[in-house]
Amino acid sequence: MAIAMAGRRERTKQLLRSRIATAILVGILFGCICAVLFPNGFYNSGSSSTPNTNSTSKVGSASCESSERVKMMKYNFALISETNAQLKKQVRELTEKVRLAEQSTENARKQVSVLGTEIKAGPFGTVKSLRTNPTVVPDESVNPRLAKLLERVSINKEIIVVLANSNVKPTLELQIASVKRVNIQNYLVVGLDDSMESFCESNGVAYYKRDPDKTVDKVGETGGNHAVSGLKFRVLREFLQLGYSVLLSDVDILFLQNPFLGHLYRDSDVESMSDGHDNQTTYGFNDVSDDPTMGWARYAHTMRIWVFNSGFFYLRPTLPSIELLDRVSDTLSNSEAWDQAVFNEELFFPSRPGYIGLHASKRVMDMYEFMNSKVLFKTVRKDQELKKLKPVIVHLNYHPDKVERMQGVVEFYENGKVDALDSFPDGSE
Structure with a gap:
């Protein structure tokens, strides 16, 4: 089991490296395209000492060409930003998968260590009991x-x-x-x-x-x-x-x-x-x-x-x-x-x-990450430092006016309305 988990961990790391390599190749390819489209760079100031003798039509043409280039640059920038956001998301997801694989491997190792053989207690301060039970075999039937x-x-x-x-x-x-x-x-x-x-x-x-x-x-x-x-x-x-x-x-x-x-x-x-x-x-x-x-x-x-x-x-x-x-x-x-x-x-x-x-x-769970509504309304909303923290969830379990308070939580944490929670009483009176 530990060998299988180690193999899965290695495959996950290879996938992560493959995604990162793909991102690098995309960057190189984009650089090559820019080099072809803009051989003189994005900005060409020309000679500042030579007077402008071009006709009005040429000035208009240059202006249009410049405008088109700006539009193209904006489009390319938006495209790169979107690609970058997707890559960041993929990296976060892959990082989490690697972390889970490492955690599962460690748990498997401990299970084999504890259940597989008779063991002796180690030196003082080194003994750790098994904390994570093995999962059941899935039964799709x-x-x-x-x-x-x-x-x-x-x-x-x-x-x-x-x-x-x-x-x-x-x-x-x-x-x-x-x-x-x-x-x-x-x-x-x-x-x-x-x-x-x-x-x-x-x-x-x-x-x-x-x-x-x-x-x-x-x-x-x-x-x-x-x-x-x-x-x-x-x-x-x-x-x-x-x-x-x-x-x-x-x-x-x-x-x-x-x-x-x-x-x-x-x-x-x-x-x-x-x-x-x-x-x-x-x-x-x-x-x-x-x-x-x-x-x-x-x-x-x-x-x-x-x-x-x-x-x-x-x-x-x-x-x-x-x-x-x-x-x-x-x-x-x-x-x-x-x-x-x-x-x-x-x-x-x-x-x-x-x-x-x-x-x-x-x-x-951490009470400020997984927050009940008593913590929010009696403590957090009145503390300037705690108000800066963004919880993972808010559970309106202590209050019956759930819809109104849930809407207030959205206004406060998602829409930045600093006084969105002020009108509610601490309790349900």
Whole structure:
């Protein structure tokens, strides 16, 4: 496996070198064309000491020729600029592919090292446990129709998935516009009712309608936000079984950058944004409980962290990720529990007598890159330095007036209107 990954890495590097060589040849070719068209250079000032004795007709002819040359230069400049932008984009994409190949190779090496032979612990400070679980073997027989669609829409076996019905069209329309602004191609809407197909076609985004499922269809067509939110754990299972990494997104989220380009770590089974609003609540803190009746032992230390947000998370196609989906789906199908609460309980509750906890690795996302609306409206918009940062996404999860605030976020971050967020209250009062 490591040898195969190394070969893939070498092929990727060869492709990158080939693209760079092509760009150099294009530059040389353009230089040769300019040398033929303009043998005396772009500007020919002539002799400044010789008086002008040419006729008026010759002056007019020279003026026209100069104007044509300027037009040609402008056209060539625009052509070069467009080619340069395309090459830069290709280089960025290839660089990301090389980085992913190197990361996969390193993960494979660690897996072989840990699982392949018995090992001894090294010197102090050198021991590192296996952090990244191997991915499952893709099984296209699970859903051949979806497999064919994902092969066409995904990039690097990664896909953004959004579940939606007709109740959320206004927010989904704003999200789709944001996806197009930052040129995200691997974006897929899973429609939960019949009207979503024509909506997606009119908006030019990839669409998937699941095969009939009485339980899922009934909730998907008539359910509100929380009911629909609970369906995603059942729906996403097939994506993982097919071998694709999924970035699940609720509809009340705006994309301001492409999350796949340098913003995801991909080293854990679950990588999720947080409902936390500062360093402590987002990344964890030691909270001391006080019970005066205990006298000398009145203080007890507790470890706390605010929950992962179940509306925006990245899943690698691993067994722990699939087990997580199964556990949450099973609990939700047999209770009236909130999907976000169950999602976090399965992720964080440890094994205990009568219960085996989920052995899944997890990572919390940077709260200023993957920003919830409490962070934005209570902190960021009031801080002159934080206002300069551009997040990857903004999730309007803390506020009910979603459309208005989403429009304000677009005005602030995309259109440069500095006071676009000022009129909104911190909370929902």
